[in-house]
Each structure stands twice: as structure tokens, then as C-alpha cells.
Amino acid sequence: MKHYDFAKLARVNSDAVECSADIRSQADYFNVEEKLPFNVDGSGGHVWLKIKKRGINTDWLAGELAKFSGVPQVAVGYAGLKDRHAVTIQWFSVNLEGHEEPNWTDFETEDIQIIDKTRHGKKLKRGVLSGNHFRLRLTNVQGDEASWLRSLRNIQLQGVPNYFAEQRFGHHGGNLQRAEFWFSTGKAPRKRKQKSIYLSAARSWLFNLVLATRIEEQNWNKSLLGDVMLLSGTKASLFNAEKLDAELTERLVSMDIHPTGPMWGRGSLSTSSDCLAIEQAALADWQQWQQALEKQGLNQQRRALRLFPDNFNWQFMADKQLELSFFLPAGSYATSVMRELAVISDAHHRNYADNKSLSDTEASQTEGT
Numbered sequence: 001m002k003h004y005d006f007a008k009l010a011r012v013n014s015d016a017v018e019c020s021a022d023i024r025s026q027a028d029y030f031n032v033e034e035k036l037p038f039n040v041d042g043s044g045g046h047v048w049l050k051i052k053k054r055g056i057n058t059d060w061l062a063g064e065l066a067k068f069s070g071v072p073q074v075a076v077g078y079a080g081l082k083d084r085h086a087v088t089i090q091w092f093s094v095n096l097e098g099h100e101e102p103n104w105t106d107f108e109t110e111d112i113q114i115i116d117k118t119r120h121g122k123k124l125k126r127g128v129l130s131g132n133h134f135r136l137r138l139t140n141v142q143g144d145e146a147s148w149l150r151s152l153r154n155i156q157l158q159g160v161p162n163y164f165a166e167q168r169f170g171h172h173g174g175n176l177q178r179a180e181f182w183f184s185t186g187k188a189p190r191k192r193k194q195k196s197i198y199l200s201a202a203r204s205w206l207f208n209l210v211l212a213t214r215i216e217e218q219n220w221n222k223s224l225l226g227d228v229m230l231l232s233g234t235k236a237s238l239f240n241a242e243k244l245d246a247e248l249t250e251r252l253v254s255m256d257i258h259p260t261g262p263m264w265g266r267g268s269l270s271t272s273s274d275c276l277a278i279e280q281a282a283l284a285d286w287q288q289w290q291q292a293l294e295k296q297g298l299n300q301q302r303r304a305l306r307l308f309p310d311n312f313n314w315q316f317m318a319d320k321q322l323e324l325s326f327f328l329p330a331g332s333y334a335t336s337v338m339r340e341l342a343v344i345s346d347a348h349h350r351n352y353a354d355n356k357s358l359s360d361t362e363a364s365q366t367e368g369t
Contacts, residue, residue: 004173004176004177004205006163006165006166009212010215011215012158012160012161012215013154016339017343018144018147019141019143019148019342020140020141020142020342020344021138021140021322021338021344021345022344022346022347023136023338023344023346024083024085024347025347027054027055027085027087028054028087029136029138030085030086030087030134030136031086031087031088031135032083032086032087032088032089032090032134032334033133034090034091034131034132034133035129035132036079036091036130037128037130040120041119041120041121042118042119042120043121044121044122045095046077046096046097046124047094048094048117048118049092049094049114049116050089050091050114051091052087052089052113052114053088053089053090053111053113054086054087054112055084055085055086055111056112057084058090059081061092062076062077062078063076065107066094068102068106068107069096069099069102070099071095071096075123076092076093076094076095077094077095077124077126078090078126079126079127080126080330091124093122093123093124104117129330131327131328131330132327132334133326134324134326134327134328134334135325136325136338137322137323137324138321138322138338138341139321141320141321141342142342143342148316148342151342152314152341155337155341156312158221158306159308159309160306160307160309160337160339160340161211161305161306161307161340162332163208163333164204165333165335165336165339168201168204168333169201169204169205170201175201176201176202176205178198179198179202184288195296199296202292202293203263203264206264206283206286206290206293207264207303210279210282211305213278213281213282214259214261214278217278220306221252221259221306222252222259223259224259224274224278225241225243225244225272225273225274226240226241226242226274226276227259227275228270228271229241229251229257229258229259229260230257230259230302231256232308233329236301238270240270240271241275258305259306260304260305261279262279262301262302262303263300263303264294264300265293265294265297265299267300268300269300270300270302303331307328307329307336307337309326309328310326310327311325311326311327312325313325324337
């Protein structure tokens, strides 16, 4: 029987387990604003709306925009899902070609404000995102302030492990349990969306296991012989570390490049030598999962092992509160940053789970997309 306890995965910072705090005790204490990788050109058949929303699911809002505009939901685009229990600012596009533009002020409510409007020639597609700026307030902050300060400064200097965060795996690892049932019995989920969620969770868990192993061996942010390096700010600009020299070390220290771990799929691991041995050992007991992911047509990819929050700042406040602000690239998680600070309790998910289990969709809503 496999165990999927995210809390037990290795941490870099030993001080983190001596401190604790609550996150999202109020929606206003979790603020996210997404950044697009380009400027909208101002003309075309798609209306682009920059919307500030509070306590609202991204997909639900897209459906409401479609109804209000009199278009099918497929005509509405957004770059990524955002947590519902938060205040988020994100772009939506609405294809109004052949339709009259409605009065958008009639769409606004107390929890939905349109803060910018423009036009563009294309739909906003999933994943078209540079990243997200976070402003978070932690409450019920417990632990020695000196430990908190050491952790904060360590993150500012060296970044954090680029784990896929706990919400990726569903409530109590439910998505991983369903993936295991699928892979061990051959009984696939009926719904395409469920398949996608379970495959993504399984693939992410294997990556986390490799990353945890490298943390345990204290080389998660160092170069190993045979490592595959990723150029910072890119998703697929990769090269093999065939020799370890001063230039490579300097590029690692300056955050110009990052060591990577496997996103499992078809094809051979692109690592070699020492790095390949570590990855094979970390995943030796997961061959059934590897084969299942390959069978579903996924291909080998790589993901950076470390995450560096840009413009990382903090301020201690009264009543045992701590405010943080930072920018993360798309696909990364604010909760992974929090994990290197303290044992974090998600007040919203805790309260929600007291009433009913999180659904696959709810559990997969992530602040990092």
C-alpha cells in the first residue's frame, strides 16, 4: 500500500518545523494578480477583461461571462485557474465576433469588478501566463522570531524546492489514490477531465519524490554530473551538465540556470551518470506508474528543482501576523514557498473539509496556474 503524505516530504529548512501559522483565514488575506507575457494590442473581435474577484471560482465566472454575453462558454478564455477563497486579479477574453458588446458595468457585483477592458485579435489560452504576484497575510504566527527571520532570509537568498503543492493531489491525496486504482486495476475513469487530473497528479508526485531525494542528499540546488539544466525564465531551454566547472557553478549561484527533475513519460531519462542513478533509485518502486504514464502518451519533460521568488519581501505585524509579497513564475506554488517557512494550516480547506470532502475540481484549483 503506497502512502502519499506530502507533509513528510523533505524540507530544506529545519527551522520550518518549529514554526506554524494559518493561511487564508480570510479571503482578503490571499491576494493574487496574474501577469501576461505580452501587451494586448487593443483591437480585434475578442474583448479582454481584467477582473478582480473575491471568493469566486475561475471556471464558474467564465460560465457567467458567457451567459451574460450570449456566447457559448468555449468563447471565453482565461490563462489559468485561481483559488476560489482569495482575492484574485486575472484576465478573461470573450469572443464577441458577430455579437453586440454588452454593458459590462451590469455584470459587476460587490465581489466582481472589471478594472480594465481592451480588445485583442485572439482568445486568451490556458497557460499563456508569465506568472503571479502574491500578497499574503499569515495569521496565528507561532515560533521564535529569530527562526522566522532565518527562514525568510534563506528563501530570499537561495529560493525553495519547486514542489508541486499539496492541493495538486486532492484532499488527503485522493487524486493519487484514484490514480493508483486506475494503474493497478486497468479501470480508467470515464470522464476525460478526471483522467487528466489523475495523470497530472501522478506525474507530479513522481517529480516530488525525486526532488525530496535530492533534498535529503543536500544537492537539490547543486550540479551533479549528468544533470540536465534549465535556463532560468524558460520552460524548455535545456542542456546536459557533462562537466562540473567554475562557470557552471557560478551560473547556478546567480540563478541563471537550475537543475531539473523528470516529468515522467515516454522516452529515456535525459540525465546520465550520478544524476541518473539518483533518479532511478528514487523511482525504483514506481515502475507501474511510469509504465501507465507512458501508455497514456505522455512524453518525458523536465522541471526545475528549485524556485526563486522574485521581489520577496516581508513585514511582521501586530496580533501575530506576517505579511509577505513576491512574484512566482507560472506553474509554481505560493504554498511551496510557505512550506519552507513553517507548518502551514490552510484555514479555508480545513473548514471546507469539516463539512464535506473536496471534489477533484476544487482540490485541483491552484494558485500557481
